[in-house]
Each structure stands twice: as C-alpha cells, then as structure tokens.
Amino acid sequence: MTKERAYFEYLGLKEEGCLSPEYVPEVYHFDRTMSLIGMRYLEPPHIILRKESTARIEYPLLAEHMADFMAKTLFFTSLLFRTTSEHKRDVAEYCGNVELCRLTKQVVFSDPYKFSQYNHWTSPYLDRDAEAVREDNLLKLEVAELKSKFCERAHALIHGDLHTGSVMVTRESTQVIDPEFAFYGPMGFDIGAFLEI
Template sequence: MNEWPLAEFCANVEICRLTEQVVFSDPYKILEYNRWTSPYLDADAEAVRNDKVLKLEVAQLKSKFCEQTQALIHGDLHTSSVMVTQDSTQVIDPEFAFYGPMGFDFGAFIGNLFLAYFAQDGHADQENDRKVYVLFKISIYTWNLFHKKFTSLWDIHKDGPGEAYLHEIYKDLELWELVKQKYMIHLFHDSLGFAAAKMIRRIVGVVHVEDFDSIVDPVK
C-alpha cells in the first residue's frame, strides 16, 4: 500500500470522531439532541438504550470503524451523495473520507435504502399503496453487483502488490475460492451491522431522514 494517502487521510481525526459519536455512542444514551417520534417510539428508544446484546455488537462495529484500514472510504455515503445519469455515476461530498472498514460505506448506503423502503407505508394512500416500490431489490442488486466486480478485480490482480493473500500460497483453485468466499461473507456481515447502526441513528439519534420526517401522520 502506498503510505502517502493513508497518512494524509489519517489526519481527518475530528470528522471521524464525529461519526464515532453520533453513530456508535449517542443513540445509546440520553442526550438532549437525540429525538424520535414521541410518545409513539418512547418505549423503542428506551429498549435500544437497554439492549445489552445490541450494545455489545455496536461496540464491535465501533472498534472496527476506529481500527480497520481496509480501504479509502467515503465515510458518509447515502443516496443523496450519489449522482446518476444513464452514462455515469458520481459520488459527491467526500469530506468524511478516511481509510476504514469497507463495510461502513456499503452499510451506510443500503441502510439509507432500507429506511426509504420501510417509510413507504407512511406515505401510502388510496391512489398509491407503494407496494411496487423497488428499493429493497435495489439493495440486493447493489450487493450482488459489488460482489461480482470486487471478486473479479481480485482475480485480475491476484499477482499484484498486496500481501494479505499471496497467490503463490493460495493458488490452489478450491482454496482460492474459499478465501474469497470467507472474505466476502465477513464483509457482508459487517455491512449489515453498519447498516443497522446507521438506521438506529437515523430513528432515535440526531439528524434523521426526510423519508420518515415527511410522514404527516405521527401515529404512522
């Protein structure tokens, strides 16, 4: 790995600390700027704060966020960060970028899709029941495409400068496939965990999503 970009983005300490706080810490304690649809979600917010198993999982996710340097990631990826045309895709707002766990970006993105998906019932009416919404399918398609492209590039660059999985050690075809499979399973698991953490933050923490906040009926 080229040490220069890693060293450069390690300086983004304050921005990373903000993410550590609002995603992995604040939703699990009582703070004046945490908010939710009260009183309807009061019991749910309290359940989050009292869930020991959940907090153990979140602690592991926070540890990975602070300690893993798998790749240069966007750090605040959501659907509003992605500009799409028929011919190209551009990602904007990179001020949270740093070297971290790859699952954080993917988890943040699909978490945003899940939030939009689950908000649809709150926007349904007699003219549009929202049952044909395809957001959940988009999240599946996104992972499948990423999996295909990532493992394909891994195969193409198997003799590259990376030290983690030297091809001379893992060149047996069956072992090579098992290495990739295990890596991608762990990455998928991390992604779902980070997606859940981001969703919790958007529901009972600070800074929500318009998908929920624009629902007119608070009971819904």
C-alpha cells in the same frame, strides 16, 4: 467542524475521480487556504438521490453504477492492489481527518444508544422503542465491537458518509459527491451505509 474538511473532500474527490471518473465530478481547482473547491457542475436533471428515494422513483442503473464505484475505489486503494508503502503513505495522510471521524463515531456508534440532545424520534409513539435500544446491553456490546473495527481497520479509502444525500442521479448518470468524511477505514462501512437505504 473545521475548515480542514474541505482538504479531505478534495483529496477524496481526486482519488475517487482517478479510480472512477465516470461517477465523480472532476475537480478543476483547490485552494486550501480559502477551503475552495472548483469542480464540474452537475447540470439538471441531476438531483440528490434522497429526494428521489423518498418519492419512490427508481433509477435502473443506480445499483450497477454504485457497485462499480465501490468496487473500484475500495479495491484499488486497498492492500489487495497497492504496495504496503503506498497504502501506509495514504493512511497517514487521511489520519488528519480526525474531527469528521470523531463525528461519525458519535453519530453512528454512540448517540443512538443513550440519551443525547441529538436524538429525535416520534414521541410518544416510539418512546418504548427508543428506551429498548438504550437498555439493550447486548446491542451496545455489538455496536462497541463495530466501533472498534471502524477505528482500527484501515482496509481502504472509504467515502465515510455514503448515503442518498451524497449521490446525485439521472436515469443515465450516477455521481458521488461530498467525501469530506473520507479516510482509510473498513470496506464494509461504505457498503453497509449505502445498502441501508
């Protein structure tokens, strides 16, 4: 991955932070040449949600916080709220995040449905299931349609990698981090990625 991803992470943090400051750590400084982001430290007991999810620890405010975060960031960066000029300007800015969009297309919409060095499963127990996915042409057609939507629909600014590893939590706080995959894409991508967990 290129070091330019830090620039898009910075842009994403700044925009999401303006729209949902209660859910995004404040950015204090960015140096594009050095790919350096200075931001608020998320003090303990903040912990990556993935660790807590696998331990089956519940966070009573998580759903409300994430719904609020997504509603604000998706609505206020879309044409439902912004002017056409503002929207096109921002779409153009984020079009530069080519490398990470390419990576998402590969990891989400291509590799799982074919033989790839990056695919791993519990063999031999899931060998038949992996083969069934690779041979399911109807599934591949559906995924190709979703890939087309991912590439072509610039609904709103999306995080682009919104999963349990990109959220830090306490019982009272939810913080969304790591938007280096941010770009203007289909609103449903972030929503679906987070709900998948």
